[in-house]
Amino acid sequence: MENNGRKKILVAPLNWGLGHATRCIPIIKALLDYNFEPIIASDGDALELLKKEFPELNAIELPSYNITYPKKGKGLRKKLLSDSPRFMKTIKKERRLIKLLAETEGLSGIISDNRFGVRAKDIPTIFITHQLKVLSGSTTWLSTKLHQNIISKFDECWVPDHKGANNLSGDLGHGTFDKIQLKYIGPLSRFQKQKTNKIYDLIVLLSGPEPQRTILEQKLLNELEHFNGNVRFVRGLIKNSQTKQTQNNLTVYNYMTTQELEKSINESALVLSRSGYTTIMDLAKLEKKAFFIPTPGQFEQEYLARRLKDDKIIPSCNQDDFKIEMLNSIEDYSGFKSSPFQTDYENLFSLF
Template sequence: MKEQILKTVHERPLTPSLNIRGGEIKHKIYFSINGEGYGHSSRALAIAKQLHPEEVLLGSYGYSLKRLESTGLPTIEITPEVSFVGKDGSFDIGLTILKNSSWPVAINQIINEERKIIQNYGITCVVSDSRTAPIFAASKLGLPCILLTNQTTFAPFFDVEINDLEDSLIEKSFKDWLRTGTKAVLTNAAEPFVLKVVQDWLKAADEIFIPELPPPNSICLPLLCNENFVKKKQRFIGPLLPWSWKSIVQNHDKNFLPPEYHGFKKKIVCTLGGHRYRKPLFDTVLLLAKIMPDVLFIILSDFKSDLNLPNLYKVGFVNNPAEFYLNADLVITQAGHSTAMELITLGLPMLVIPDCGQVEQESNARRLCELGIASRLSYKDLKTDTMYSMVQYMLNEPSFLNHVNNLSKLAKNYMAEKEAVRIIRDYSTRIQAY
């Protein structure tokens, strides 16, 4: 009897038996994507395209949703979390807070919406690009959730509103000052609540992907939280690009442009999108083309003009501007993070004109200049002669190209999409392993 007991104990595993399902593990990754701008959908798609279509569900809204639908991957429409408000090209946090005064109630409804999506589709890992609701929903369900963002602190947004109030004491009428002051008071009152939500959001995420080069070469460095509870979760995975730089470079056709433009030795690409408040920049570039006939200006924008010049190529909006970038010596653009990472990877200097009052773009612009790969021009200083001087200097100063080529070499060492997929699948596997 004693021998039988000992034999039974000996044969029993030292740890509980795991029902490893192996081949039965099925990944279902849900990407909940901020629909403001193209950058969020670009970097989410960079990861999603590395997965099998059956493993993917893409959620967004507006024109970003249409872009996602065009890929043929499974999509679902979701509710925007915040309605952003701007005036004369400037993001206005005060007006945004006023317009979203019912946000505490609305966000709970959106969290429930996200929770139902996660449950109905059998999601095994959630990737949120700059959205709070999917992180809270996944956390409540005990599912792995990864935040994809280039910003983990939002205090600078509130600093701008107070600075506007100080400026208005001198520059604005009493009526405008009163309006600005009222918004500043409301913004100041909302700040603790907003920052508390952000803190809870960051705590709920299992991991934070920063689609960037690591410090000290990070563009978004001033916009990253300095708290250890956030820093320990952050992973600098490198640039997430909507295309393979190797494929783009290897297949690049030097005669990509129409024949009539082949003779130009210097080429400038100007990418503007179609926001109406960027029209002054569009008009200034047209005037610049008039006084620089030896330089080809390639305009990627929805803006229209009757002006026709031999050195002006108006392309319109394009989904993939990489081929145009490769034909450029300089790119005139806003200081959007995703565009900056694309241009750094391709090794192109930039003249950046950040949207007025857009804190993230203005921070990015400063960092790009600090790294020696860009010059910055504000809308207040947007004059043809000023831009002419800056463009001439950048086209003839080799230091910009040298600095950006150094960063380009670093960026090309990363395989951000594959690293992201490896981590996502690992999280997804953990909850299915037994």
């Protein structure tokens, strides 16, 4: 059941922060450019963000994993373990819904960004991840094995990174992995670097599961009372309408569209944010200087931040330790230098 000859491709990112959804934006745009008909599917803020970016596309709500973080980061592994029975139920619900969608929509392909249940028999299925190795402390071997077992059920795994040594994901996205059809597609970013005057001294970008998003927001707002420069503060809360509050040198937005955010980051001298992988891809594309505060207990973000700090590219610190004066250390780090890469979408989409 194709619409005017256009093949329908389901694109379904995980709703865990906004990174999975935002890195799917260039893929959705490329599908449109190549005359496919993308159907977007997710839940929560991830779905709302994509609906705002692509209001003309069919949008489907998927069952929610309801991922939240403990207030104490070191309890994350235990909480995820206790939540695993609920996750498994959600994955089964996903599978049933995707099977139905495949039939009713006449899908020609499925692209899942870290949604385990978004696959169907007899339809080409793609799994997007930068975590072939899943860090979980002493249980890394087990979490990695489980993740790779899930990935192997998909036809291909697209890794949004460079294949060689000059990469962004390090050990997370590189190594020897059996039974997985890997394709390194290059870093994904919805942004373009612009030559512009620097208007803001700092832009703060927040995202991620609660309650850690709110905990960091409150801490940074308190710290910014002692910052003299002009600041744009993006809370990462997707609502029906945009709100904007200005007090002295600080302007706070609940969210920004891609176009607004691209402009604001380009116009900012420094970036303060989590060390999520999508953020790293975006800031590398824009060649920015930044300071990272990894989400407490999230081994992936802690690893990425530590790697960039050790390589003298981006400084970082633990959430509890952050003081606004630490931004001065950015001068001692190189910042991101872009490594140009053109994703070969024609080759990737030939699977469909």
